[in-house]
Amino acid sequence: MNSNNLKSIASEHLWMNSKSWLQSKKEDGPRIIIDAKGIYVTDSEGNTFIDCNAGYSSVNLGYGRPEIAQVVKDQLNAISYFPQASTTEPLIKLVEKLASITPGDLNRIYPVTGGSEANETAIKIARGYHVRRGERGRYKIISREGSYHGATGGVMWLGSPNKVAEFGVPYPGMVYTSQPNPLSKKNKNKSSYDYAVDCANEVERMILYHSSKTIAAVIAEPIVSQMPDEVVSPPDIIYWEMLRDICDRYGVLLIVDEVVCGFGRTGKWFGIDHFGIKPDIMTVAKGVVSCYVPLGAVIVSEDIADAYVGGDNLFRQALTFGGHPAAAAAALKNIEIIEKENLVNNAAEVGLYFLNKLNDLKLKHNIIGDIGGIGLMLGLSLINSDSVNESLNDDFSDRLKTKLIREGLLLRTDGKTIHFGPPICINKNQIDEIISKLDKVLFEL
Numbered sequence: 001m002n003s004n005n006l007k008s009i010a011s012e013h014l015w016m017n018s019k020s021w022l023q024s025k026k027e028d029g030p031r032i033i034i035d036a037k038g039i040y041v042t043d044s045e046g047n048t049f050i051d052c053n054a055g056y057s058s059v060n061l062g063y064g065r066p067e068i069a070q071v072v073k074d075q076l077n078a079i080s081y082f083p084q085a086s087t088t089e090p091l092i093k094l095v096e097k098l099a100s101i102t103p104g105d106l107n108r109i110y111p112v113t114g115g116s117e118a119n120e121t122a123i124k125i126a127r128g129y130h131v132r133r134g135e136r137g138r139y140k141i142i143s144r145e146g147s148y149h150g151a152t153g154g155v156m157w158l159g160s161p162n163k164v165a166e167f168g169v170p171y172p173g174m175v176y177t178s179q180p181n182p183l184s185k186k187n188k189n190k191s192s193y194d195y196a197v198d199c200a201n202e203v204e205r206m207i208l209y210h211s212s213k214t215i216a217a218v219i220a221e222p223i224v225s226q227m228p229d230e231v232v233s234p235p236d237i238i239y240w241e242m243l244r245d246i247c248d249r250y251g252v253l254l255i256v257d258e259v260v261c262g263f264g265r266t267g268k269w270f271g272i273d274h275f276g277i278k279p280d281i282m283t284v285a286k287g288v289v290s291c292y293v294p295l296g297a298v299i300v301s302e303d304i305a306d307a308y309v310g311g312d313n314l315f316r317q318a319l320t321f322g323g324h325p326a327a328a329a330a331a332l333k334n335i336e337i338i339e340k341e342n343l344v345n346n347a348a349e350v351g352l353y354f355l356n357k358l359n360d361l362k363l364k365h366n367i368i369g370d371i372g373g374i375g376l377m378l379g380l381s382l383i384n385s386d387s388v389n390e391s392l393n394d395d396f397s398d399r400l401k402t403k404l405i406r407e408g409l410l411l412r413t414d415g416k417t418i419h420f421g422p423p424i425c426i427n428k429n430q431i432d433e434i435i436s437k438l439d440k441v442l443f444e445l
């Protein structure tokens, strides 16, 4: 079928992420990707782009690795699925691998099919854990304002309840605290250390305000991966040290969402590795399998898992697609390639190079404000050079987006900030290519 036919069918029938069909129709149909290799994707019109956001900050390995396609094919030919209450070899090998690379005694792994499911499951496990230990009153979950932890029934209410208000009634037990982003607009010129201490103290204040006997868990990304209208930098290490201590003192579980930060994106295997503390529960998706097929996982400490031991004590959840053997085989191969090609170090080294290049660009363009991030999770804010406080208008945003596309850069921007989360296999020459295209766009603007 030719591209125009496909686009017109998509405009009529497809309800896709991140784009309305009305907008698609205005643009004569959505962009259809027909080829993808490494950091590059090509659409049905023959245009090639750099995917500076790696899908949804998720194709860590880059596109088109035949080794992954091969193991998926081999696995489907060998064993395509499994009878109820049984399992398969690739999944057993995968959970062994995950237990070996995650911190401390995070040794019990529950497979799911994506990040939202992982976080929903983590919250259920945390609440059930307290009930099984006789603390029925602990159901509230603390999250940080502006965070995103998924799109489904419960987790959509974490972090950004205003965005989902139309789907109310809000989920019970949601408690919000400040985001420890040193570049946050809420941080009025405090040092990164002082702001981190304030934000951690706020978590303790909220636990006391609600009574610790009502709080089940805190959920947070180690370094928040997306904030509305803000560029993000890692919090001072004191934030995580204090958070761990506060959770321990009040019997609150600490859930770390590694859906974006995990598997090398920040220049370490996991975002939390920057802070040297051990969470009680970790959730992963996206980078665990570089989005070749759907997979996520909840990785739980032995103490929590023990609450679910025994015939009468089973965790009452069954996800039909959880732990699919083809997904497990793909994830194992994904992790093997990340290790073999040293891509975690690459993210650290090339990420630093990228950050330096963005700082150089700032010297040339006074429209660039804050620059922040770590590894290959970076961002910059665009400020109106005439008046720092005046927000840039829609016309500017449209022109920015059009020019970026024309230059062949696909990236996440709301017109006020630009985010970069490319595949972690990206090299320095390719960073130069992005920088020179961005330079041209900003010069024209």
Ligand SMILES: Cc1ncc(COP(=O)(O)O)c(C=O)c1O
Binding pocket: 056, 113, 114, 115, 116, 117, 119, 148, 149, 150, 151, 221, 225, 257, 259, 260, 285, 286
């Ligand atoms: C930090 C974080 N957690 C969870 C999710 C949800 O993952 P999924 O889209 O796989 O459900 C996302 C998705 O973007 C995310 O960024």
